[in-house]
Amino acid sequence: MKTRFSWGNYPKQPQTATECYWQSDIQAALMRFQENGTLAYGQGRSYGDSCLASSNNVIYMRPFNRFISADWEKGILIAQSGVTLEEILTVAIPNGWFLPVTPGTKYVTVGGAIANDVHGKNHHRQGTFGCHVRSFSLYRSDISGSLKCSEYENTDLFHATIGGLGLTGIIESAEIQLMPIKSSRIQSITQRFNNIDEFFALSAELDEKHEFCVSWVDCVASGTNIGCGIYMAGDFADDGILKVEHRPKLSVPITPPFSLINSLSLRAFNQLYFHKSPTSRKISKTGYDPFFYPLDSILHWNRIYGRKGFQQYQALIPKDNAQDGVREMLNIIAKSGVGSFLAVLKYCGDIASPGLLSFPKSGVTLALDFPQNAERNSKLFSQLDAIVRQTGGRLYPAKDAHMSAEDFQAAYPNWQQVENLRDPALMSHFWKRVTQ
């Protein structure tokens, strides 16, 4: 049994992981740990405590990773929940299919992608991952068996499980509709913006024209340059090249005792990154891997934050208040002098998710990492939380380690419906924190 943590290594709640290869392993683990609350664990790419079981005993689903069937005419794939998005791409791309929605890392499992109803750079075109899940099989401890869930069968559990934070049962397998592609390469546009108002202008001009859009923002820039950054948009090319990409990988071999990210290193990196980007609009063709997964080329990059770990703050500010809300947040962050080189702005559209607790809605999401420092982060986060509250926004549970019960329940009014359908054997530290 291996000890596992969440991606941010904060809060530090070491999890003892029981490996699951067969359905009987799921059943046995649920029985064994049900009293204090267990939870499925995929690849632990959630940052805070939503992937940590309240008993600190998780059911490790990664070995539950067989493909069950594929229809390459229709692009319909059935896979066990421990299969990763990387593994799906490996079989799908040569057949002319891609994931309809992918987060910024391919190292997540199908189970994790459904439980957090993950979104990607094309939310305005394709909605969330859950919009493309046709059905799944869900193992429940209270019936000691599985249920098929879809829009037509066990619909209440279908809706509660998509974005249901792993609390409604263990997903065994899922049927996913893939997206057809004519090439695995991306025709991309890159353009610098000098402040947050220019970001909104670019976004208004280009987002609707392109499948994928995302921006990097310099969170330490201040004054007239507040919110400067780099806008990237892209679409699949049509050159007939269908190639699975395996980029050479670097790795951070150890966790240093302290964070390598501080205001000096951050300022230097951001200046360099911004000024290295082209001043005018640049069009180029790139592989899908560097476009979607730039961070995956450095394994264990989360270690650079040192032994205390880090927290990600990801908020969504609704469309009508987005420009003022995001500007105010960036102002506060710039003044604090902390932040990360990983600061991302993304526009989300209005495609509704089938999930009850899905995070994205029409607006702009801002995501930043902060080295763990209890006093400094809690002061900063409470200022940012006030803006999120005032603008009617919300925080992303998959990234969270601080949200109050009050804020969660106000932002996710369907939480009680999920609680009513929660498998009694399942409980996370996150859910305990925000509902009890």
Ligand SMILES: Cc1cc2nc3c(=O)[nH]c(=O)nc-3n(C[C@H](O)[C@H](O)[C@H](O)COP(=O)(O)OP(=O)(O)OC[C@H]3O[C@@H](n4cnc5c(N)ncnc54)[C@H](O)[C@@H]3O)c2cc1C
């Ligand atoms: C570099 C990076 C970039 C990211 N970019 C994005 C992004 O762009 N968009 C986005 O939405 N997210 C993003 N994320 C977050 C990540 O996509 C999600 O946290 C994802 O859910 C992690 O999947 P996982 O397999 O690691 O699951 P874990 O983190 O291990 O678990 C996540 C949840 O899934 C549940 N779960 C896992 N397996 C099962 C199962 N078989 N049955 C039931 N429940 C299960 C767990 O109980 C838990 O609640 C990013 C994360 C990283 C590290």
